Amino acid sequence: MMKFSSVMTTPGEWLRGEGPHHQVVISSRVRLARNLRNHAFPGWAKKAERIAILDLIRPRVEQLAEMQDSFSENLQDLSALERQVLIERHLISREHAAKGVGSAVVMNRRQTLSVMINEEDHLRMQSIRSGLQLKQAFKLVDKIDSALEEKLQFAYDPRLGYLTACPTNVGTGMRASAMLHLPGLVLSELINQVIQAVSKIGLAVRGLYGEGTEAMGNLFQISNQTTLGEKEEDIINRLSKVIETIIEKEHDARQILLQKKPNTLCDQIGRAYGVLTYAHAMASKEALNLLSIIKLGIDLGAFPQDHRLSIDGLFIDTQPAHLQKCSQQKLNAEERDYLRAQIIRDRLKLLPKPDISKMARESGNGSTARASEDE
Amino acid sequence: MQKVNLCDACSKEKGVEDPKSFALADLLLGIGASEEIEKSTLTQKCPVCGFSQADFKKTGRLGCAACYTTFAEGLHTLLKAMHKGTEHVGKLPQRAHRTIELSHRMRTLNENLQKAVAEENYETAASLRDQIKQLESELSNP
Numbered sequence: 001m002m003k004f005s006s007v008m009t010t011p012g013e014w015l016r017g018e019g020p021h022h023q024v025v026i027s028s029r030v031r032l033a034r035n036l037r038n039h040a041f042p043g044w045a046k047k048a049e050r051i052a053i054l055d056l057i058r059p060r061v062e063q064l065a066e067m068q069d070s071f072s073e074n075l076q077d078l079s080a081l082e083r084q085v086l087i088e089r090h091l092i093s094r095e096h097a098a099k100g101v102g103s104a105v106v107m108n109r110r111q112t113l114s115v116m117i118n119e120e121d122h123l124r125m126q127s128i129r130s131g132l133q134l135k136q137a138f139k140l141v142d143k144i145d146s147a148l149e150e151k152l153q154f155a156y157d158p159r160l161g162y163l164t165a166c167p168t169n170v171g172t173g174m175r176a177s178a179m180l181h182l183p184g185l186v187l188s189e190l191i192n193q194v195i196q197a198v199s200k201i202g203l204a205v206r207g208l209y210g211e212g213t214e215a216m217g218n219l220f221q222i223s224n225q226t227t228l229g230e231k232e233e234d235i236i237n238r239l240s241k242v243i244e245t246i247i248e249k250e251h252d253a254r255q256i257l258l259q260k261k262p263n264t265l266c267d268q269i270g271r272a273y274g275v276l277t278y279a280h281a282m283a284s285k286e287a288l289n290l291l292s293i294i295k296l297g298i299d300l301g302a303f304p305q306d307h308r309l310s311i312d313g314l315f316i317d318t319q320p321a322h323l324q325k326c327s328q329q330k331l332n333a334e335e336r337d338y339l340r341a342q343i344i345r346d347r348l349k350l351l352p353k354p355d356i357s358k359m360a361r362e363s364g365n366g367s368t369a370r371a372s373e374d375e
Numbered sequence: 376m377q378k379v380n381l382c383d384a385c386s387k388e389k390g391v392e393d394p395k396s397f398a399l400a401d402l403l404l405g406i407g408a409s410e411e412i413e414k415s416t417l418t419q420k421c422p423v424c425g426f427s428q429a430d431f432k433k434t435g436r437l438g439c440a441a442c443y444t445t446f447a448e449g450l451h452t453l454l455k456a457m458h459k460g461t462e463h464v465g466k467l468p469q470r471a472h473r474t475i476e477l478s479h480r481m482r483t484l485n486e487n488l489q490k491a492v493a494e495e496n497y498e499t500a501a502s503l504r505d506q507i508k509q510l511e512s513e514l515s516n517p
Contacts (some may be wrong), residue, residue, distance in 0.1 A: 160454075361515075
């Protein structure tokens, strides 16, 4: 069994950001909600029943072949900070982090798979992959669902499908989502148009940490909103197609910015570089917004490609809980802002100044990138 | 009795959707009866877990799997508005799938048995009876 300290030091597969379309799609997630047939849902079950449910489910999840080298812990045995770290890595939900006795989380070493026990439903199984890999993420989570179903009696109705605590999840119990980095659409003020168009076709667009959170760092989550009346594969195909269109629009927006507003773009990148290199206090939101512009700079060739990983890592490492876990102490907001600025300064020491001339030449690259996406 | 005249917009705002049925309940069962009826549907409880519709109004979550049967009527409208369809077309749990398959096979065997008996083909009937027995035990221990 893995310890929490090793969860911290292993960044997780999706944070390495090598998946398809990784310039725009940070990660793909698919989660399935399942419940046991003969027990009240976690929100209605009394403490003793929740514990009984946990005792029934947890060993069976731990026995899965995919969970051979896993981290498994009761929620009440995790500190507030550790829970926050898991939220920042999207391995547990904010709702799950608020749970106490009777809830647990089990996840694999690669952090591609996490299972929340007694969240809103008895089981919330999630697979997370880097880049656009919704199909692969679904395959993995579908496999463990089938394996668990041999040992557990799931609540299932022939007409309504899998029964969930909230009627919005009934049917497939599936939520597929992708985290997109869309600085081009934001800078060219096309993002609201895209969000509106996407909402019209029954998909949801949200901020960094899901429902009700604001968009920071030009990061957006897009997911299916309905779960009944459509097959899992069809939902995923529909979502993937929409995401591919958004990727195309994002690349187009970047090209247009390069051609029509190169000064604005250079100014943004230069300012982001300047502030991140020299600031001594940096709030989380400001850091994300500026890092987003540096990431765009790497995509466009203003910075060398081999710095991608270290910049991508900063998106997570500068989040409040990761900062505190890293420094081994509890910090107040002001202290966090100092430490955040320091970590960013240190890492940016290795990043050369933006090279605007290379950026112009890279504009050809944008279309090759797009051609390869049509495969 | 207090009479209130409401315009169309106000009646909707106050939740008086169908003033006729509203008045009828009051007329037949006494003033306040319609409110009682409303209350009784809100206090209708799931026989399995004791969850009520009022609880659902409060939390937006259901109590257990059986609540989907208990509150089927109200949920149907809700699900229809919420989702693409009203019927699941996705994944089937293998175990449930197997049960459906087995019961289908059981029906065929029973039909064949009746035919065999009618044709006085007792050898076939005996073999079919054995098969049915085995299937029955499989069905009772999934």
